[in-house]
Amino acid sequence: MKRQHLIVVIMLLIIFGVYHAATAGESGKELFERYCVKCHGTDGSVSEYGKNIKPNPARDLRTNRLFISPRELPVIIKYGVYGREMKAWKDILNDDEIKEVAKYVRTLTYTPDLKNGSDLFKLRCAVCHEKEGPNKKLFGAPDLDMTPLADLEITRTIRFGRHGTMMFPKGSFFSNPEIADIVAYIMSIKK
Numbered sequence: 001m002k003r004q005h006l007i008v009v010i011m012l013l014i015i016f017g018v019y020h021a022a023t024a025g026e027s028g029k030e031l032f033e034r035y036c037v038k039c040h041g042t043d044g045s046v047s048e049y050g051k052n053i054k055p056n057p058a059r060d061l062r063t064n065r066l067f068i069s070p071r072e073l074p075v076i077i078k079y080g081v082y083g084r085e086m087k088a089w090k091d092i093l094n095d096d097e098i099k100e101v102a103k104y105v106r107t108l109t110y111t112p113d114l115k116n117g118s119d120l121f122k123l124r125c126a127v128c129h130e131k132e133g134p135n136k137k138l139f140g141a142p143d144l145d146m147t148p149l150a151d152l153e154i155t156r157t158i159r160f161g162r163h164g165t166m167m168f169p170k171g172s173f174f175s176n177p178e179i180a181d182i183v184a185y186i187m188s189i190k191k
């Protein structure tokens with residue numbers, strides 16, 4: 001009886017061993033190179049093809065830590081983005097592979113350009129958010145150096161806007177790195 005148990009255990013180990021080897025065979029980087037670079041580019045900074053997708057181009061993935069929470073990232077990859085060229089990958093990648101590719105996407109990085117953030121802010125935001133401007137009084141735009149929001153929430157407010165207010169979504173004017181530059185500027189003036 002005992003020996004039979006041992007045989008069952010050994011067989012299970014072999015089966016899981018083989019299964020594990022099959023699923024862990026391709027690293028996240030390889031999966032990314034095979035399925036994602038076509039649109040997102042080798043370093044995540046968007047390929048020429050991805051830039052030309054109309055009307056909504058692929059987005060830069062180097063900034064993903066600022067835009068997407070850790071739990072959300074595999075969900076986006078698994079189910080895609082409604083109405084966009086970003087399809088659901090669940091029929092092509094299994095859950096382990098999605099986890100691996102998400103882990104790899106997490107390693108991509110972008111260093112924000114504070115000067116560019118400050119320039120864009122003056123050009124596009126100060127008209128409402130400047131300390132004493134007339135639009136500020138008109139629309140009630142808050143002082144951003146006093147915002148209680150953290151960087152992820154600021155990023156989302158800029159990209160998706162605020163329903164029913166003059167804070168329009170800006171995701172189609174700005175690339176993810178441009179938004180990241182502006183957010184870095186706001187974080188630098190935050191009290």
Ligand code: HEC
Pocket residue numbers: 031032035036037038039040053056057058059060061064067068073076077081084085086087089101102105176
């Ligand atoms: C055919 C082109 C295409 C391919 C291939 C593709 N994507 Fe996308 N992806 C897009 C587009 C377009 C968007 C932008 C959706 C939007 O406008 O919000 C996007 C958005 C995303 C986002 C959200 C980014 C953000 O800032 O909101 C993630 C994460 C992402 N893709 C990951 C991946 C991964 C991982 C793969 C490979 C498994 C992949 N994509 C393959 C086109 C593509």
Ligand code: HEC
Pocket residue numbers: 121124125126127128129135139140141142144146147148149154157158162165166167168170182
């Ligand atoms: C047309 C005027 C206008 C422009 C331009 C504008 N905003 Fe706003 N913004 C607003 C208003 C009004 C609110 C307050 C919305 C509300 O009532 O919740 C707001 C809210 C915000 C908030 C939320 C702050 C908080 O503490 O809740 C952020 C962050 C922000 N804006 C960033 C920006 C950035 C960055 C730009 C430039 C890229 C920009 N805004 C351009 C009008 C504007």
